[in-house]
Amino acid sequence: MTGPGRLRDAAARGRALAATSLLGACLVAACGPAERGAAGITVDGAGRPVVLLIGCGSPLGRTALLTVDPASQQRSFAGEWTPAPVGPSDLTLDVYAPGSSWRVEQPVTGLQEGTLYEVGALLGATGDGRQTTDAQFTAADLRALRPGQVLTGAKDTGTPQKAVPEASFRAAACQS
Numbered sequence: 001m002t003g004p005g006r007l008r009d010a011a012a013r014g015r016a017l018a019a020t021s022l023l024g025a026c027l028v029a030a031c032g033p034a035e036r037g038a039a040g041i042t043v044d045g046a047g048r049p050v051v052l053l054i055g056c057g058s059p060l061g062r063t064a065l066l067t068v069d070p071a072s073q074q075r076s077f078a079g080e081w082t083p084a085p086v087g088p089s090d091l092t093l094d095v096y097a098p099g100s101s102w103r104v105e106q107p108v109t110g111l112q113e114g115t116l117y118e119v120g121a122l123l124g125a126t127g128d129g130r131q132t133t134d135a136q137f138t139a140a141d142l143r144a145l146r147p148g149q150v151l152t153g154a155k156d157t158g159t160p161q162k163a164v165p166e167a168s169f170r171a172a173a174c175q176s
Contacts, residue, residue, distance in 0.1 A: 037132035038173035039063075039120045040150035042166065043142055048096055049111065052150055052166070053121050053132060054173035055089035060132075061122035063093060065108060068116040068136065070155075078117060079108035090170075091121075111139045116155060136161070 037060075040052045053060050065079035083091060084103040091101075095108050111117065117137055123130040136154040141161075145151060150169040153161035164172075 036130065036174065037121070037123050038152070038169070039132045039135045040152045040169050041119060041135050041137050041142070041145075042150045043145045043147055044094070045147050047142065048094065049137075049142055051093040051095060051119050051135075052169065053091045053093065054170060055091075055121075055123055055132070056174035057089050058123040058130065059083075059088060060091050061124065062105075063121040064119070065095065066118045067112075068118050070116055075118065077106055080105035111142070113139050115139070118154065 037056045037058060038052075038054045042050050042052060044050050051063065051065075053063065060083055063081045063083075064077060066075040067078045068075055079095060081093060081098055081102045081104055084101060093102060098104055115138065118134050119137075120134040121132045123132060133152075134154050135152055137151050141151055145163055148166050149163045150166050151161060151163050152169060153159045155161060
């Protein structure tokens with residue numbers, strides 16, 4: 001699992017919403033209490049990306065998909081969703097078709113080849129700055145996954161990336 005990311009100007013995409021700025025900052029910076037919870041990426045039977053979020057007893061809040069520039073470590077929003085209402089401790093998010101339990105803030109219509117992506121979520125309904133760990137991936141990483149495998153880790157933090165069975169991901173998510 002990854003630790004908190006580095007501080008970036010996540011609000012630079014021009015949205016003036018404080019919650020959006022907090023999410024971006026917390027997904028890429030050390031803020032608030034230590035993280036507890038996990039984000040992982042898997043695929044469905046058609047190979048579409050699905051995010052698995054484990055809150056370890058905390059409700060899950062705003063969730064973001066960011067692009068990461070490996071050279072500068074700058075992050076930009078690629079997709080953003082909020083559970084409607086703030087979700088339970090464990091949620092699944094189909095990146096392209098989130099369903100009625102998610103409010104889409106910024107839709108994702110496709111993933112670009114060669115782009116590094118990062119996904120994570122805020123924990124708690126109060127915006128106290130806690131977040132899940134991040135999971136990073138590329139479109140090629142997703143093609144290598146089979147349904148039931150979950151990719152964890154982050155390429156830019158030195159946290160080993162690994163594909164694990166979904167049951168193992170769920171079992172290990174709150175073991176820290």
